[in-house]
Amino acid sequence: MGESTEVPVNDQAFEETWRVRISMPGGGMLGAGILLGVDTVLTCAHVIPWDGDGPEPGGEVLVELVGVADAAPVRARVAEGAWVPEQEDSRGDVALLRLAEPQHARHAAPLHRMVPSPGRTVRMFGHPDVPGLRDGVYFWATIDGPCGPRGEWVQLSPRTPAEAVRPGFSGAAVTDVETHRVLGMVVSRYDDRTVDAPAGQRLHLSYMIPIETIVRHLPQIEEHVGGRRGNDLPSVPRGAPLDRDFARWLARWLRAADGGGPGIEAIVIKKGEAARAATLSRAVALADREVTADCPPLAGRPAPPAGPPDRPPDQSAARPAPPGTARPGGSPGPPRTLRPPRPVDETVPPVGSVDLALDVSGETVAHVAERVADRLGLHTGDGATAVGRFGEIRTVPLTVVAEGVDYAADPMALVEFTDLLAARGARLLLVFRNPESQSLELALRMADPSKDEITARLDRVRDRIEHIARRERAAYDRTALIAPVRAVPQEATGLRLDLTTLRCDPERGSRRFLPKLAAFESAVESGLLRVEEVIGLAEAGVARRDELRGRLEAFYALLATRSLAEERATAPLYRVAHNLLYQAPCELTEAERAVERFAEAVRLHTHRPRGGDRQ
Template sequence: MGEESEVPVNGQAFEETWRVRISLSDGGMLGAGILLGVDTVLTCAHVIPWDGGPEPDVEVLAELVGVAGAEPVRARVAAGCWVPELADSRGDVALLKLAEPQHARHVAPLHRMAPSPGRTVRMFGHPDTPGLRDGVYFWATIDGPCGPRGEWVQLSPRSPAETVRPGFSGAAVTDAETHRVLGMVVSRYDDRTADAPAGERLHLSYMIPIETIVRHLPQIEGHVGGRPGNELPSVPRDAPLDREFARWLARWFRAVEGTRRVEAIVIKKGEAARSATLSRAVAFADRELTPEGPENPAPPPAPHPAPHLAPAPDNPRRTPAHNGTPHPCAPGPPHDTDSTVPPVGSVDLALDVSGATVAQVADRVADRLGLRSGDGRTVGRFGGIRSVPLTVVAEGVDYAEDPVALVEFTDLLAARGARLLLVFRNPDSQSLELALSMADPSKDEITARLDRVRDRIEHIARRERTAYDRAALIAPVRPVPQEAAGLRLDLTRLRADPDPAGRRFPPRLAAFESAVESGLLRVEEAIGVAEAGIARRDELRGRLEAFFALLASRSLEEEQAAAPLYRAAHNLLYRAPCELAEAEGAVERFAEAVRRHTHRPRRGDLP
């Protein structure tokens, strides 16, 4: 891939004159930054000392360490360009305004480019270590999306010694082939658990990709090269949603077991809900854009340490200690588990290819890979490329200039590892038939998927029995979804399809797999409701026994006086089904009686 990359050997991008060192006026090292415009520097918010106010009011020094003879320049956080680390660790980006403008030739070549696994990158930071304050290069390999809601990208350092450290936050992550800036260093992880063998401990670094930074700081968009990865139309929050289709899309973007690398689906003209659902899923999967309006309110900023008056580690929330600090790749907040929402970063390119030529589509794919494009030879170059690690959505394939040729080109991409969702509008188009024939799974794969569905249905049957058992313990007894029996019949009909190799069968199988997952969700929801009631019952049982223990320290006469109330509450709590409201009232009546007794002096304690 490297020989086809755009590498400006003698340009300012190669010289990296945009590297910035950020420090305090007393010499204390804070971190790194990236020169975007003549008077603008991008960095991490946690690099800048902050007292918790609306925005930091501290003056720092920014120095272009890649420019010979450059003097430190005073800088402050630019108005409206401060996104501190949120409670779930998202955000953490900021822009600094320089007091003196720099030459435009020194600005960084920021570029939208897919952070493809296996790509080699380098970083230049300023550790507060003798001999390294002027900066040091570290090298790493991109692993894939990670961190808070998938906003970060995990990097494996070339050696444990090259794991980023304090002084690298805010540093540019530069692609080794194109010398373009793909992201910014944000965090690190060291596996310091005592029981991990030294040779097996994790040493990881993390970056925020440029497109995620644009999401938080749209002010920098004019400094970023490359076209956005998502070109599908935006959809408002109140657009119609096909939930079954949304769940299927989310599963496909997550690449869960049973989904295929290449899918060909039909969304007819006029199917507004399905079309909006696709655009919504792609927007959630894209790093830069989201559906209009906040679906989940952003959590408040995390508490920030006091201003660093001397060299100090990056935000301590980011560097795990020996006490089991969560790995940055740990699951996010509960609302991230919405089954209709795909992970951030799970799509690399989404295009409406209506009217497009194969060459135009190839140019867009090449741009996302960091390859030269637009010279009329892009399509041919893909024959010599060994890997295309992208997830691509192409809508309107059968309305392209040459649909059959476009499908053949996507088959070439699939053979090199791309995941493809091909969307057609006409169910009878010749190009759809070709796509289905290329995407059709083998007979063995169909059998394996049917077997997985069968096992999933049996799991639903087991969970239904659990739901019945748990729901029967709490009144009013709620009905439990009866999914398994009907799904078994549907599976039998599906297995009896006379033409499992036909083009109609894969969409039917995919729809059935989605229906099975939806059925499981409904059963799990019923179990969750029952478990919540059981948890409340157990809480009341504990409360009852706690007050009984208080009463036991009183006289036998007092204990006997309250005994009927205790028995009444006990009987309600240990009866199945348990009437929670009635039991709660009985426990409270007993508790009140105990309070009256326990607030009276004991016999023998009277004066």
């Protein structure tokens, strides 16, 4: 590491008094932490040694406020109910320590809910167990975007390769350079070990857990967090009605955040459309880092491992990391076998794909501007000032959902403000309740693509329908191989007729055509999913049939060393199994029984001594 990447603590223009160094009482560096309130420290779970005895670590560690002059070391333990070790899918890995002696409240960290928008500059302060650096060193990085397990992490690109976090940085605060607010906590790093890549081109990345994700795991810290939540829409009770086609459309629109797409999308959810309203709230909750919905549940505290941890106490981690990924609080562990990924649910948007969701009914433009500014971490005196600031800001990298736009205090002014945000890179989903409102007409004009774009979308839909037709033919071929033969959805013919009707729609040149086109695009995607589901089931049956064929031939090969009489004795069973496996359609249940009968007969003969071997 060169001097250009390390800045001694004393050279900082201001001090961060919340910085914490965590070590063993008898010596040995563990990692970093963040002081919350007067007696709580936030850190990574893998920083704290755990021998697997009990639901959480019971031993003491030593905490030092390195940002406070002459602060005495304090002993600490894991706070009750505040231990979330790394889960099987790498989520979690957060913990709270309770200090034996309270500290002054003025030293606590300014945690803040803020969008970790790409391009923002941050810095971290860690404690590598290296002579001369034990008192700490600053590293700088740039936020890239969400990544990691279900999007829980945020990737950071170090200012230089030497500034990728390393052992001693786990649990360190990630501080926004512009606002001096703590946006997250260091959790991991990636070192490119590809031997073919030139040394100067290898990847060196760092990762943080954003504050909102930490609140999701540890709701106890919410009292220490500033900034309003990013989701104001009502919660969705379990069992609420779900419009699956609308849910798929929402998920696709939110996934398109990184791939462009329209800056403004206007939709209508009329009063009384409970299923669509609940589906919107569910999608926003699934996309929010902090609010939970009926997504794959977060694992609770796992049962403690049967044996001791994989690393010694001063390099502890809840679980070995995948190849190339290492916890900066310890050395890289051996590769682990990951569980198969969950099947993709087309109705679930990516975590972090909604930055702000508001019910703007009765709200002013100034209020909405203030909420947007807060999510960006902008300092504004009042709402009017916030509106003015957006005329100066070059980029607004947010995805915003605004519900009840036509019931705002000034709907037309609000739609015009959203157009200003869209011009600066924001993506906005504007939800209206009245299909006849003037503000909806204005929003549709802003979102209205040209006639050439509409033609291109119709052509893409036509190509998609032809793809469905090809997949239907494939489905017929594959389903015919396995009994019982499954019915193949006949989607393509009806969709072709609907497309012809849509092309001849008298409103094709007007703004009212867009909702029809969007609904048809959603119907086409749903049709493709139904066909693919049938193909997937058929492919699973074919794979099982091929597995049984291989098993049959493997047992037949075992008879090669036996006598001709033994081979003839098992031949009828072999022929029955062979005929079942090579007929179409193949009845898998019967074929599996026949293969097992033949295999049992082969075992009987191959375990019996041959004539010359008998005693």
